[in-house]
Amino acid sequence: MKQITLIVNGKSYELSIQPWRTLLEVIREDLKLTGTKEGCGLGECGACTVLLDGKTVNSCLVLAAEAEGRQIATIEGLADGDKLHPIQQAFVDHGGVQCGFCTSGMIMSAKALLDQISSPTEEEIRRGIAGNFCRCTGYTKIIDSIGAAAKSMGGKE
Amino acid sequence: MVTFYRRLPRFEYLAPKTMGEALSLLARYKGRARVIAGGTDLLPKLKRREIKAPPYIIDLKGIRNLDYVKYGKRSGLSLGALATIHAVESSPIVQEKFSILFQAVESMASPQIRNRGTIAGNICNGVPSADTAPALLTLEAKLKLMSKRGERIVKMEDFFIGPNKTVLVGGEILREIQVPDLPPDSRGRYLKLTPRSSMDLAIVGVAVVILPEDGICKEIRIGLGAVAPTPMRAKKAEDVLKGQRLSEEIIEKAAQTAAEESRPIDDHRAPAKYRREMVKILSSRAINQAIST
Numbered sequence: 001m002k003q004i005t006l007i008v009n010g011k012s013y014e015l016s017i018q019p020w021r022t023l024l025e026v027i028r029e030d031l032k033l034t035g036t037k038e039g040c041g042l043g044e045c046g047a048c049t050v051l052l053d054g055k056t057v058n059s060c061l062v063l064a065a066e067a068e069g070r071q072i073a074t075i076e077g078l079a080d081g082d083k084l085h086p087i088q089q090a091f092v093d094h095g096g097v098q099c100g101f102c103t104s105g106m107i108m109s110a111k112a113l114l115d116q117i118s119s120p121t122e123e124e125i126r127r128g129i130a131g132n133f134c135r136c137t138g139y140t141k142i143i144d145s146i147g148a149a150a151k152s153m154g155g156k157e
Numbered sequence: 158m159v160t161f162y163r164r165l166p167r168f169e170y171l172a173p174k175t176m177g178e179a180l181s182l183l184a185r186y187k188g189r190a191r192v193i194a195g196g197t198d199l200l201p202k203l204k205r206r207e208i209k210a211p212p213y214i215i216d217l218k219g220i221r222n223l224d225y226v227k228y229g230k231r232s233g234l235s236l237g238a239l240a241t242i243h244a245v246e247s248s249p250i251v252q253e254k255f256s257i258l259f260q261a262v263e264s265m266a267s268p269q270i271r272n273r274g275t276i277a278g279n280i281c282n283g284v285p286s287a288d289t290a291p292a293l294l295t296l297e298a299k300l301k302l303m304s305k306r307g308e309r310i311v312k313m314e315d316f317f318i319g320p321n322k323t324v325l326v327g328g329e330i331l332r333e334i335q336v337p338d339l340p341p342d343s344r345g346r347y348l349k350l351t352p353r354s355s356m357d358l359a360i361v362g363v364a365v366v367i368l369p370e371d372g373i374c375k376e377i378r379i380g381l382g383a384v385a386p387t388p389m390r391a392k393k394a395e396d397v398l399k400g401q402r403l404s405e406e407i408i409e410k411a412a413q414t415a416a417e418e419s420r421p422i423d424d425h426r427a428p429a430k431y432r433r434e435m436v437k438i439l440s441s442r443a444i445n446q447a448i449s450t
Binding site: 065 | 164170201272
């Protein structure tokens with residue numbers, strides 16, 4: 001067993017883990033933060049996207065041990081109490097959620113994008129979520145939602 | 158609680174803090190350890206049980222100052238073993254002076270993978286379709302390999318020896334990729350054929366660097382990906398063009414020659430015949446686009 005410290009959504013966790021466990025497994029099973037989903041488990045679908053030091057990664061391809069001491073952000077860390085984050089609210093308001101399985105990953109990719117570019121073009125939004133699959137194929141509404149989120153967060157048209 | 162089936166096999170995780178420590182560990186566990194930088198190629202292979210699980214995984218990410226993308230007038234571009242695909246993609250000097258490399262990295266995988274994966278890892282993985290390979294071949298990059306016994310420099314075109322096989326021997330780590338300056342006024346174009354516009358492997362990748370001068374082809378380098386057991390230079394095609402006046406006929410002839418010297422295979426992604434035809438079309442398109450920019 002390996003002793004590690006994970007900092008998830010600003011909170012520090014002391015954990016004893018097996019070295020072959022992924023960040024995704026530890027987030028879901030040990031921390032019980034099940035908002036982050038496992039899709040393919042192979043880095044293709046983006047359902048498990050979290051932010052590692054502000055950048056999107058596939059948490060299914062990161063060892064928990066590799067994330068030692070780094071800043072991890074998951075979907076659970078976005079809302080402020082009962083108040084949804086503007087990106088989450090935009091997904092609700094603009095029909096960006098269908099079955100919901102890709103939503104956490106989509107929103108984390110959107111968060112990383114909007115942290116970098118406050119008023120992205122449609123092309124930039126498409127590139128920003130290029131690593132997230134929506135198997136309901138609801139991409140148009142997702143792109144609309146991210147555009148609306150950018151506006152409500154103060155970005156210009 | 159959901160049951161997961163795609164677990165990693167068991168291994169010990171080692172995180173050296175210096176290159177010396179990493180090389181010592183690799184020497185000590187020779188044949189029983191695998192090195193990871195981003196891990197985005199090795200971990201899926203382990204999950205799929207495509208390769209035998211190594212008892213030890215040596216993670217280079219704890220080594221400081223190895224993630225550089227730097228440029229010097231005399232040394233050219235240097236990429237450290239931990240330089241991520243994203244770091245190279247967002248480097249102004251790469252965008253400005255090494256456009257062929259920029260086009261290749263921009264076409265790769267997804268933002269998530271580019272944030273994590275490294276250029277060095279893409280090369281060491283040794284797959285014929287690696288996007289950075291045709292670009293680095295046309296840039297005539299050199300690779301600095303280190304082991305406990307010392308270091309050696311290998312030319313990019315000598316690095317690959319077969320599918321998933323490189324000249325790296327047990328105990329060696331790719332420490333740095335060195336990219337010399339291109340002749341000023343040369344232009345580069347990377348074209349990649351894929352069914353999807355992102356998150357896909359190249360069916361054919363063609364990198365062209367060309368230096369046209371008063372309508373004459375002064376310098377030409379053509380790199381091909383996914384159409385031979387290794388990424389390759391199309392040297393016969395280059396010979397057709399070198400020193401010649403650039404005309405439609407000669408470009409077509411060079412593209413045809415590139416197709417003839419490629420050695421594609423049939424697989425589930427495309428038949429060999431189609432790949433060869435696409436080498437011809439993309440080579441001619443890449444040359445034409447490069448000279449008209």
